[in-house]
Amino acid sequence: MATRKLGELTIGAQGLGCMGMSSAYGVRDNDAESIATIHRALDLGVTLLDTADIYGPETNERLVGRAIADRRDRVVLATKFGIVWGEKGAMGARGDAAYVKQSCDESLSRLGVDHIDLYYQHRVDPDVPVEETWGALSELVQAGKVRYLGISEASAATIRRAHAVHPVTALQSEWSLWTRDIEAEVLPTCRELGIGIVPFSPLGRGFLTGAITSTADLPVGDMRRRLPRFTDGNLDANLAIVEALRALADEKGVTPGQLALAWVQSRGDDVVPIPGTKRRAYLEQNVAATDITLTTDDLARIEAAAPSDAIAGARYPEELARAAGR
Incomplete structure (x- = not known):
């Protein structure tokens, strides 16, 4: 696999999101297959593995x-x-210095390693200045517990404030053909500052693969049942976009998911998407997308098939949306 750079960090052009192996998308059913998927990813040239303390919680690490x-x-x-859960499933955040250091030590223990290569602030705490959080993170780098620092789902202004304390290596935010919020302000800010982009959910939480045609396709307990874009009122409109992408994918001899991934990868050499899967077969499909070249005409037709203003429904319900974009 070709490599790309996130700031000073050189990694494979596609990473692997590990969240779904333990949480969010239904039952945790096969750890052996999940581990085999991670091993296969490394064999295929994937180097970036992405997890978090909240996934499981803790079990994914x-x-x-x-x-x-x-x-x-x-x-x-x-x-x-940095993510903490409140009442009725509301997503909150914590970023005080003591919590940052405690969280790092606990993650190191669960992961069984002596350092973390890329440590993200998962969500920004509205009650703690980002300078305090990043001061503590900088101390972790100085102590050798962390190599590089990242931030997730943050606003352009917050990214600038964090970067002034310690260099931000990567921004992790949702970015795909159906989520393009970062393009207006956040993406230009990152490129001005030399910050790499790590898109999560580059397949629209699996929707852009075409495999989901009804909420009945989602397991009981799957978080996507709560997301407005998967609800009956929006699902049909979004399915029409997937079908338009499928027609383009068929012309190129690829799957809709591979086409969607190739679009994300075409956004720049500073972009390393982290599609998630817990199955080797899907992993291999995703990795194959790194070999797809999109022409100027391809890109124009993809944009026409999936215009950013045509997606029906918000990214999150209100209880999850409040913690994003601070």
Whole structure:
């Protein structure tokens, strides 16, 4: 696999999101297959593995730690801190200095490693100045517990404030053909500052693969049942976009998901998407998308098939949306 750079960090052009192996998308059903998927990813040239303390919670870090125990030197290991859950499933954030340091030590223990390669502030705490959070993060770098720092789902103004304390290596935010919020302000800010982009959910939480045609396709307990874009009122409108992408994908001899991934990858050499999967077959499909070249005409037709203003429904319900974009 070709490599790309996030700031000073060189990694494979596509990473692997590990969240769904332990949480969010239904039952945690097969740790052995998840570990085999991680091993296969490394064999295919994927180097960036992405997890977080909140996934599971905590179980995903332990799973990733077991998977990489005998191959740590082949991995650029990313994890995150900062999300806390409130009443009725509301997403909150914590970023005080003591919590930052405690969270890092706990993640190191669960992962079974002596350092984290890329440590993200998962969400910004509205009650703690980002300078305090990043001062604590900088101390973790100085202590050798962390190599590089990132931030997730933050506003352009917050990214600038964090970067003034310690260089931000990567921004992780949702970016795909159906989520393009970062393009107006956040993306230009990152490029001005030399910050790499790590798009999560580059397949629209699986929707852009065409495999989801009804909420009945989603397991009980799957978080997507709560997301407005998957609800009956919006689903049909969004399916029409997927079908338009499928027609373009068929012409190129690829899947709709591969076309959607190739579009994200075409956004720049500073972009490293992290599609998530817990199955080797889907992983191999995703990795194959790194070999797809899109022409200027391809890109224009993709944009016409999936215009950013045509997506029906908000990204999140209100209880999850409040913690994003601070």
